[in-house]
Amino acid sequence: MQAESTPRRLVDLTPDECWALAASRPVGRLAWSGPSGPTVIPVNFVLDGRTVRIRTTAYSAAARECDDSPVAFQIDTFDSDDHTGWSVLIRGHAHLEYGEQALQDAPEPWISGPRTLLLRVEVAEITGRRLD
Amino acid sequence: MQAESTPRRLVDLTPDECWALAASRPVGRLAWSGPSGPTVIPVNFVLDGRTVRIRTTAYSAAARECDDSPVAFQIDTFDSDDHTGWSVLIRGHAHLEYGEQALQDAPEPWISGPRTLLLRVEVAEITGRRLD
Known part of the structure; x- marks a missing residue:
């Protein structure tokens, strides 16, 4: 561990590194431009090929504002003492899907109550950086 | 600790709880709607009254795309085993400020190289939820 004051280098990750790191975390952050401005909501997710799968409800802000829209999905981990970490963007x-078939590949919900919608993010671009 | 499969309740936080939790973390995520779509970048920050202070460079995406724009700033912590945590939005x-005076209250940079701009987010709204 370096001293807290040692500044780190910012290093670009390859797409393969980005996919592997993104898959290593259970929670990411879905971001979109909604009627109240930029919005960021943490969600648990699974990766399936080049698709991010999120379970939600019809009442959620994401379901009401994201369908058929451009979104970002961000995953990161940082060590506050060491000032190391990584971030993938x-x-x-985003596309909403309904029905039993859609939910078969959805993640288990962390939140109680019925969550019967799948929000699927088809990935167009993946980039990332780590603090080295 | 409950079993992993026990779904949690989602509980709204008061603004005071949101401010205290946000101040407890060194890293948050700045989000905005840029020319490439929704964008989310992790940054270390300090809170000063109702202002989020971030140090950056003129070359950063945030500096190039955020000045005088609506932004979101998101902070969270989650326990992957326990499925507990909280998120503040x-x-x-956002406003960019230049000069020595502006940097006096900026956070120490985690990244090497000169970072001579202050990006200040004037907070209009703070909301948050925890998994209980």
Whole structure:
């Protein structure tokens, strides 16, 4: 561990590194431009090929504002003492899906109550950086 | 600790709880709607009254795309085993400031190289929720 005051270098990650790191975390952040401005909501997710799968409800802000829209999905981990970490930024398009079939590949919900919608983000671009 | 499969309740936080939790973390995520779509970048920050202070460079995406714009700033912590955690979402307006005076109250940079700009987010709204 370096001293807290040692500044780190910012290093670009390859797409393969980005996919592997993104898959290592259970929670990411869905971001979109809504009627109240930029919005960021943490969600648990699974990656399936080049698709991010999120479970939600018809009442959620994401379901009401994201369908068929450009979104970002961000995943990161940082060590506050060591000032190391990484961040991955996905850009893509969100689509809502209904029905039993859609939910078969959805993540288990962390929140109680019925969550019967799948929000699928088709990934157009993945980039990332780490503090080295 | 409950079993992983026990779904949690989502509980709204008061503004005071949101401010205290936001101040407890060194890293948050700045989000805005840029020319490439929604964008989310993690940054270390300090809170000063109702203002989020971030140090950056003139070459950063944030500096090039955020000045005088609506932004979101999101802070969270989650326990992957316990499925507990919280998230705070700030909405506000970003302003870039130059010069020694502006940097006096900026956070120490985690990244090497000169970072001579202050990005200030004036908070218009703060909301948050925890998984209980």
